[in-house]
Amino acid sequence: MIAKIVTGASFGGCTAYAYGKDQAEVIAHDGIIPDDPKMAAKCFEIQSQLNPRVSKPVGHIAISFKPEDKPRLTNEFMVQIAKEYMEKMGIKDTQYVIVRHHNTPNPHCHLIFNRVDNSGKRISDSNWQKRNVRVCKELKQKYGLTFGEGKSQTRTERLRPNERMRYEMANDVRSALKGSHSWKDFSNNLKAYGINAQIKFRSGTHIPQGISFTRGGTTFKGSSLDRSLSFSKIDNVLTGGMNIDTGGQAQNLSVNESCSNDQDHSLTTDLSMLAADLTIGLIASGQEKKSEEQDLAPNKKRGPRL
Numbered sequence: 001m002i003a004k005i006v007t008g009a010s011f012g013g014c015t016a017y018a019y020g021k022d023q024a025e026v027i028a029h030d031g032i033i034p035d036d037p038k039m040a041a042k043c044f045e046i047q048s049q050l051n052p053r054v055s056k057p058v059g060h061i062a063i064s065f066k067p068e069d070k071p072r073l074t075n076e077f078m079v080q081i082a083k084e085y086m087e088k089m090g091i092k093d094t095q096y097v098i099v100r101h102h103n104t105p106n107p108h109c110h111l112i113f114n115r116v117d118n119s120g121k122r123i124s125d126s127n128w129q130k131r132n133v134r135v136c137k138e139l140k141q142k143y144g145l146t147f148g149e150g151k152s153q154t155r156t157e158r159l160r161p162n163e164r165m166r167y168e169m170a171n172d173v174r175s176a177l178k179g180s181h182s183w184k185d186f187s188n189n190l191k192a193y194g195i196n197a198q199i200k201f202r203s204g205t206h207i208p209q210g211i212s213f214t215r216g217g218t219t220f221k222g223s224s225l226d227r228s229l230s231f232s233k234i235d236n237v238l239t240g241g242m243n244i245d246t247g248g249q250a251q252n253l254s255v256n257e258s259c260s261n262d263q264d265h266s267l268t269t270d271l272s273m274l275a276a277d278l279t280i281g282l283i284a285s286g287q288e289k290k291s292e293e294q295d296l297a298p299n300k301k302r303g304p305r306l
Contacts, residue, residue: 001065001136001145003085005128007115008058011041011048015097018110023102027075027109028082031095031118040097044112047095050120057115059091059123064108066146073107075100081139082111088135090124093117165218169195170225173213177229183238199231208235 008014018024019037026034032043048057063082065073082098096113115123139145176189190197193215200210211222211231223230 001063001069001081001140003064003132003136004062005125005132006060006062007056007125008060009056011044011058011112012038014058014060014112015041015044018097018099018112021101021103025075025100025102026097027100028079028098029096031114032097034097040112044095044114047114047118048116051116051122054116054122059111059113059115061085061111061113062108063111064106067105067107068146070105070107078107078109081143082109085135085139086111086113088138089128089131092123093119094123166220166225169213169215169218169220170229172215173222173225173229177234177237180238186234186238 015037019026019040029040031047033039044058048054051057063078063085065078078100079098086092086096091113094114094117096111098109098111100107100109113123115125117123172193172195173190176193176195177186180186180189187197190213196214198212198214198219199208200212201207202209208231211229211234212219213222213225213229222234227233
């Protein structure tokens, strides 16, 4: 479940859009005549005149759900969630209409409401975006709705070639990470996707600073693929963050140390295996190969953290 919030000045344009889609269906309303978009807009406009100082009286929120939740999302259940969302967002005592669309694989509805409430007071939009994220998360947890998986659901065929490559590599690195219990597992899984990795160390040390991934001559930093694919996030999944302590300092590990296959996956073993299996070099700060993203912005200064 996600919700996108828009405010505007034209009720006519908003209702025309919501009602105009194929198979549009009014599933709930209050304070308006909902049968016709022009009549609904007129009802909204009349009430907005109670407070003409509100320059953008139109509230429009698109609430969308994952296709996996479609069997559960009856009209009644969608209305229940939408009303609870409104309550938590502070959208109360005002006109609204909820129009469900059936023209996409993901179930969704459009909530149109009057930011001038029934008493003529303005419904505040202060901190709406932050509240929106929090409320959506709360409702997903409460009703057991499907959580998204970052970029994994992006329709890559619509992206430009470089962006498509970045998303596809992010999905493959994420898939390689699933089921990996050590850096050695991760190393082997990456190979199956034709991906090589490089760990970047702080200059003159063996302290891990970041990670990048290369396939077919194209390199991306882990954090540029997805924030969940930075070195620290990956290491936390594989070792519980044992390679970097709470003070931000890492163990002084040698990637040239040898180890046997039956050793426990200690810090040295995991990083050594990763270095050996992926031909990872010690890359000093400032010597890392430029990624496609860096090539697009060669003059942009970048911080030391990946």
